[in-house]
Amino acid sequence: MGFRTYTCPISRRCGGCEWLAVPYPIQLRRKQEQMEELFEPVCRHDGCSVSKIAGMDDPRGYRHKAATPYAPGAKGRIRSGFYESGSHRLVYCKSCLVEDRRARPILNDVAIVAQRLRIPAYQEDRGTGVLRHAVVRIGYASGEELLTVVTNGDALPRARRFVTAIRELHPHLTSVVQNVNDRRTNAILGRRNVTLFGPSHMHDSLLGCSFEIGPTSFYQTNPQQTEVLYGLAIRAANAQPGMRVMDAYCGTGTIGICLASEARRQGVRDVRVVGVEQVGNAVECARRNVGANCLADSCEFVRDDATAFMARAQRGGERFDVVVMDPPRAGSTPEFLEGVCRLAPERVVYVSCNPFTQVRDLSILQDGGYRVTSIEPVDMFPHTKHVETVVALSRR
Ligand SMILES: C[S@@+](CC[C@H](N)C(=O)[O-])C[C@H]1O[C@@H](n2cnc3c(N)ncnc32)[C@H](O)[C@@H]1O
Numbered sequence: 554m555g556f557r558t559y560t561c562p563i564s565r566r567c568g569g570c571e572w573l574a575v576p577y578p579i580q581l582r583r584k585q586e587q588m589e590e591l592f593e594p595v596c597r598h599d600g601c602s603v604s605k606i607a608g609m610d611d612p613r614g615y616r617h618k619a620a621t622p623y624a625p626g627a628k629g630r631i632r633s634g635f636y637e638s639g640s641h642r643l644v645y646c647k648s649c650l651v652e653d654r655r656a657r658p659i660l661n662d663v664a665i666v667a668q669r670l671r672i673p674a675y676q677e678d679r680g681t682g683v684l685r686h687a688v689v690r691i692g693y694a695s696g697e698e699l700l701t702v703v704t705n706g707d708a709l710p711r712a713r714r715f716v717t718a719i720r721e722l723h724p725h726l727t728s729v730v731q732n733v734n735d736r737r738t739n740a741i742l743g744r745r746n747v748t749l750f751g752p753s754h755m756h757d758s759l760l761g762c763s764f765e766i767g768p769t770s771f772y773q774t775n776p777q778q779t780e781v782l783y784g785l786a787i788r789a790a791n792a793q794p795g796m797r798v799m800d801a802y803c804g805t806g807t808i809g810i811c812l813a814s815e816a817r818r819q820g821v822r823d824v825r826v827v828g829v830e831q832v833g834n835a836v837e838c839a840r841r842n843v844g845a846n847c848l849a850d851s852c853e854f855v856r857d858d859a860t861a862f863m864a865r866a867q868r869g870g871e872r873f874d875v876v877v878m879d880p881p882r883a884g885s886t887p888e889f890l891e892g893v894c895r896l897a898p899e900r901v902v903y904v905s906c907n908p909f910t911q912v913r914d915l916s917i918l919q920d921g922g923y924r925v926t927s928i929e930p931v932d933m934f935p936h937t938k939h940v941e942t943v944v945a946l947s948r949r
Pocket of ligand 1: 771772773801802803804805806807808829830831832835857858859860879880881882906
């Protein structure tokens, strides 16, 4: 890899890879230094240190999920691409350095096919038109390709012809799903899905476990580094016979299922995982994932708000030996964290995509009787400023 840098013709305008001009080893060094600075009070308090960041051997083509908005262009054309940084102006992208190379051509061809079939693009300022976004997900291990076309309302004119045409151009597509989003919001996806071709979900595998992924469920976008991240979380959880694990903010159950599977592989008996997640579709996937991995006797998944679930677990006098938590960027809630302290598991494993909110949350756990024992940064998004971290805590 050396000290080479990568180039992208639209990097100045797109703003997605703000560190592209910095050689990758230097990006990693910068991230390491940032994490050491950010976690310095935590380390001073608990006498621990930040481990060396886990980088990628080849920091290209790592995004297995790609998306684009569509907008009307001149003479009936449909535009696609990335929003120029800080605006809603679209910059066309022929191929993207950090995406799986199969994804962008599909997104661009959706615009061409829609144009040909006179499916109008969504006009954001007026809330009119049909075609809003498309999202492509490529299975890391499975190679399955799921295309989700987001429409402004139930109608997708000439849907069958659209599907035929896009499949002719991309015969490897395994599913085409229409997602309906008629809200005037920046959120890409709506709640309703209509399967237009193939199965309604795709499959992929991580750490030897197979997962069903729906068009609206959360699934990490860099699967190669996800295996590193989950491996660190599983090691920090340190499964023991008879242990009960809470997998909070569990998405499609990926961490809990990988943990239970690894425990079984190592002959650690009677490990039980209870996952909690608020998105119904993700919980349904998690339950099917349990079956697909033959873990029905060790994993269960509950649809609930994590904080409400924590309060119920305490009222019910439940025992958990380990709490694994992986909240969204905003972090967790004080009530959830205080609930963890009252529940008093031996260990807490906090996986985070935003170390700034994580540091804020850690102080509640430290005040509540926990000591940070390890901090492991993982580079899930090379060429950007983002870092993910796995922090392990033990009860004092
Ligand atoms: C960063 S993702 C992690 C998902 C999963 N652990 C993984 O690695 O794929 C955070 C998850 O938390 C869920 N979530 C957000 N707020 C929640 C809440 N208040 N209660 C339960 N789940 C929540 C989101 O739907 C999302 O699936």
